[in-house]
Amino acid sequence: MTNLIAGLRAEGRRLTRPRKAILDVLEKSKYPLSAADVHARLKREQVAVDLVTVYRTLAVLKKLGLIAQVELGEGQFRYESRHGREHHHHIRCRGCGRIADLMLCPLKKLTALVERETRFTVEEHSLEFFGWCPKCQ
Ligand SMILES: [Zn+2]
Ligand SMILES: [Zn+2]
Ligand SMILES: [Zn+2]
Incomplete structure (x- = not known):
């Protein structure tokens, strides 16, 4: 468990900038977004983060309990911010x-x-x- 948390912390530090940008995108959205949606919105806001990093960051944010994962029968996951919800x-x-x-x-x-x-x-x-x-x- 301690290893897991340490690992997440290390990963979290490494991904701080994309993490903030992705949390921001999710917080602004009124509905849960897929990784591809998040990627497209970051692009629109001229934040240079590749799709692999988006996937990896979403996984970390989920483990940290900051976002929720939702499956709406589309064959893909969506994510939403837990903050204030x-x-x-x-x-x-x-x-x-x-x-x-x-x-x-x-x-x-x-x-x-x-x-x-x-x-x-x-x-x-x-x-x-x-x-x-x-x-x-
Ligand atoms: Zn929701
Ligand atoms: Zn309809
Ligand atoms: Zn419930």
Whole structure:
């Protein structure tokens, strides 16, 4: 564990500049972004960071607990800043791909039940919704 943290710290220092830029991009976004989205936005802001570095930095930021990883049935991960945001879930439109936050979590009771049934300690869960937004209905 100590090694892991030391490793992350070392990596974190090495990636300080891209880390700040990526956190900034994620904080400004209203919905979770893929690595390619982050890369495109950095490019637009003339921050020179290659895609491999974006992937690596996102992994570090996730391990540090600064960002959340979301999978919305697209075959790719998206990421969002945790700063100032409670744990929450998402709904994605099957038509236009629009993503909205659902600022709630209905799984607290279920989590307790899962822990009781399995004797596992639940660390996290995922629950995403898919449907049609008002414009695509
Ligand atoms: Zn839609
Ligand atoms: Zn969200
Ligand atoms: Zn939840």
